Amino acid sequence: MKDSNNHQNAVEIKDVWSYYHDVPALKEINLDVQEGTFLGIIGPNGGGKSTLLKVILGLIEPDRGDVRVFGKKPKEGRKTIGYVPQHSASKLDFPINVWDVVMMGRIGKTSLFSKYNPNDRKVVKESLEKVKMYEYRDRHIAELSGGQRQRVFIARALASEPKLLLLDEPVAGIDTTMQKEFYEMLEELKSRVTIIMVTHDISAVSIYVDKVACLNQKLYYHGTKELKPEDLEEAYKCPVEMIAHGVPHRVLKAH
Secondary structure, eight states: OBOTTSOBEEEEEEEEEEEETTEEEEEEEEEEEETTOEEEEEOOTTSSHHHHHHHHHTSSOOSEEEEEETTBOHHHHGGGEEEEOOOOOSOOOSOOBHHHHHHGGGTTTSOTTOOOOHHHHHHHHHHHHHTTOGGGTTSBGGGSOHHHHHHHHHHHHHHTOOSEEEEESTTTTOOHHHHHHHHHHHHHHTTTSEEEEEOSOHHHHHHHOSEEEEEESEEEEOSSSOOOHHHHHHHHTSOOOOOOSSSOOOOOOOO
């Protein structure tokens, strides 16, 4: 479906409710994400952020409401989505290099028993170049820093040639310097793909994303990157001062 400005919506969510053991994880969620948007979703732990991404992916079917991804049901539209789940701190002992990790993104683009073809290799090379990791293509994945691994996982998602990129806490465990480079990379990518990013990093969201939503079971979203103080306080259940733009920093009132 297209909006009033003749732009297609990448995601449309209408009156979605989702429950875990009769406890609501998402309540009355309504959200339209226009194609080409970089949307940041913030909110407290347990607020339903990861659940919302899984609803968009079709991994969780809502108990009520309707979800569309480029006009299709999530399971049908999933092939247009690249997904980077939360960073795992587990040991990476599996013997696989960067190139092979990213090549996994081509699964589903070729027939099940076919070998990877020249086009697959071309897409993988371009995906690694986009995240500036091509020179590390022969490196074992465990030899990389946390920030470098996240770049590789994004390259794997990009190798599926998605129209929509979903990121769940992508900078968790990454040092501050690498975080800045990581966000700048996403800013470059948003010209090619719609991005929805779940994060706790409120200060960075205020700088790099186009629009911000706040989620704590209910969604507070006004289609801009500005959040009302009352929305933040309702979502976080405590006083929160608005974020300053410019140098990233966070200022919270005393609890």
